[in-house]
Amino acid sequence: MIIQRAFFEKFSNKYQLDRTNKIRIRNKKSVEPATAGRNTYQTMAVFHTGETLRYAHGGPAFAPWHRIYLLLLETACRAPIPYWDSGLDHDMTDPTMSILWSNQFFGNGDGEVMNGPFRDMRTILGTPVIRNYGTGDSALFTKEGLRAVLSQRNYADIAEPLFGDAFMNSLEGHHNGPHVWVGGHISALNSAPWDPVFYMHHAYVDAVWERFREQQVTNGINPETDYPRTPPPPEGHAANDRIDFRPYINPITNIFAMRNLIANLVRYEPFPTCENTCNSSPHLSCDRARRICVSRERPVAQGNIVSASSSSSSVAMGASRGSAFRVESRSQARAEARGPLPVGQKFRSSPVQDPRNGADTIGTGPAAAQIRQASVQVRASATSQSQSSTQTRVRRDVFQNTTAHGSHQSVSSLERSFTNTFVLDGVVDLKRWVYVPVRIVYTRSPNVQGVDPTLLGNAELANDVCQTAHSGASKVFVASNGLNYYGNYKEFAIIDERQPVSITTTAVGIKNPEFGEGEVLFTSYDSCGRPCRPLCLTSVNGQQKYKACSGAFKISSAAPTMYRNSYKEAIAANLLEELNMVDSGSDASSPPVTFVCGNSNTWPWSY
Structure with missing residues (x-):
């Protein structure tokens, strides 16, 4: 089966409702025992926490790891994940006014998510999803960043770690921008997948990587084997290091995830351009002066817009962050009242900054103990399920009767494989x-x-x-x-x-x-x-x-x-x-x- 990932803003309300409902359904079901207290969506999100983050970020395993991660969620939801090209919002006068941050698409971007399809979703800490859009020091995925990535030839040229001027070519670096810009939970490594926008953003990052791979083929480079080996990649990022999402899929190596047989599971709709009439999306318009597609603004009630020079006012949610507007929303106030989010480290800044952004008024603090506990539990459950599915004959030997080793269980080296x-x-x-x-x-x-x-x-x-x-x-x-x-x-x-x-x-x-x-x-x-x-x-x-x-x-x-x-x-x-x-x-x-x-x-x- 080939997965068709379409541009998120192209389709009708019925299509978007169907796709977002698939995610919401995972929010009501569970693949773990009831005692875990997590639904399927939360279990998937926990895979992006704790020690695993060292193997998913900061090195060449970033792109293949997240490619498998997207396929895992699509399998769980039984529906393709549409991609969010955030550059279409960056090119607006005020990106926070994009129609995406409306009840029709992502829901409000200021504070607690109180409308839209994800308003009822809860994190593993029991809180609503929280955003703080238009803040931080990073821009969305700009066209400048897209050109920088696609101007390179080898995967090592766009894979971390990159420093100095080379950081401008980093796929992961430009990926960081929307994480920081949206703010709230998605801005931190441990909690980013709590917000479903995470997956739609990563679908676009994967689409950019796939376009890069297509250019490599044109240039006579085999993208299946073009994996950085020198200098030695960081721990977990070597070609034969494993991507492990047990028990849902068997572990595979980073280099295996570079194969065409994985890439060919997905097809992407072309990026919107004026030449293709912005993919015929009713939610985009062609800026003929700049020859680029931009997102349309969401409708805002007159009472929800207050001049910066006017006295303060309050709206329920959906306040703009543009320079012409300073509106305080109740959703934002509720989020700020919670204090810094206990989710740990934020994403590194992107190579491109956006001077229109405001300060992060919510912030983050040390990761809550529940995050680490959930990470350990999900992986321990995966190990135990993997072991219980393999029946082995056990001999009675001397150390089975000792106190120190009587309960020790392990996976035999004979059961491990490599290629x-x-x-x-x-x-x-x-x-x-x-x-x-x-x-x-x-x-x-x-x-x-x-x-x-x-x-x-x-x-x-x-x-x-x-x-x-x-x-x-x-x-x-x-x-x-x-x-x-x-x-x-x-x-x-x-x-x-x-x-x-x-x-x-x-x-x-x-x-x-x-x-x-x-x-x-x-x-x-x-x-x-x-x-x-x-x-x-x-x-x-x-x-x-x-x-x-x-x-x-x-x-x-x-x-x-x-x-x-x-x-x-x-x-x-x-x-x-x-x-x-x-x-x-x-x-x-x-x-x-x-x-x-x-x-x-x-x-x-x-x-």
Whole structure:
């Protein structure tokens, strides 16, 4: 199914009522247990709080993360989210007079939302949605900002973190503007999705990103693989870091969310221009002098407009913030009486300021404890539901009878999965990869309780238990990371924890030296996250022996080669060497690197 996201101001009142009702319905239903006290819409909003914000903002994961987030809400509402092009309001004489801030569309923008389709919505703190439009130091999404973003070629040019003059090209930077300008709940990171305007604004941001991707294709750039890798992105923003909305969808990587198969789920109506008669919207007009479309003003009762020089007056809601009007509304007064909103950090200012804005008379304060609690609860619920959906056989072992570990439950490393991207220097080409056999020697812990003795010196970690499948099988992970090329590869080997020593072999991909010599670092760790010690095959007095090493190699095509052209060949060559261990006099098939995994307190790279 393809989702058609239309321009919000185009359609009739019936269409808008249908779309907003879909959101209101989520406000009356719940996907969590009744004890949680949250409706479906609030649950969706909680995903944009707490620790997750570090992975959703401030780096290249911003656009793909929010793309998946929009699809999640559309799935819950079973309806497309229309996009709000706030630049059409910015180009008005007074953006706060836009028809969008009327009973017909978003409802009032001054203080508590008391009219419009979202007047009955409540936040997880039990308050109405609060706005404070036309305040702060940032402009809406301007045409100047749109041109700056679309003038760039690579995703790294528009993705955070950007500083100085480069910040003008930041997609996330210009996205910040409407958050700050609308004010109230939407101006803070933790509470922004409490206001449904959030999703319509982000639908436009996603539309801008999609137009940027279309330009990349025209310029010969593959938007699926054009993900920033240097300098290293912030935590959570690397290509293979995960976007996690469990239990509603399975986790996916940031780079996966860049794929066309995700982008092709959505189609956007063109941006309104005078050339396309402003998308035939009755709520827009073409400013022929500037050749741009602008929003029409909402109708205002005569008694609701008071000159700045007149005595103060009061209206129920919908007061303008333009320079010619100074009207105090009861909705604004009620919001200000609540004091600063307890929602935490506000969005960073946008690259473009609007001198017409007023001061933020509501403000924000430290985040309420309920916000953090809700964030933890939703993610804990997701983890427990994910675990309960997977049935595993559990053996009775010694630590199940101990007080410290009797109730410990964890997800086995065998149940975790990952996918290699086969991206090398920005190109996906299997011919650019060759495979190196790697031997794993796993030694069982001498501690009969199965507790890692290296953790006992730390009081906080003394009760930690390694995650296992309770079957004896476990994984040891091996990775290759290019030192002079951009590419990484990860593989695992299955070992038997029940044996005193378990030896097995796997293979990892590295750069094919036919495409230039490569330098690579091999690393390994077990399913508890403990690093394994590398041993490299070297010649000592004419004999091949393994010695402790750093795990760094220079790969060339000179004989004897340490790699094979396929994973199968790499594994088969080592298997043959093991089967003929007694009779074989050649070391050509011995793995060039062996990792020893155990509970030694030795620093792995001390050699």
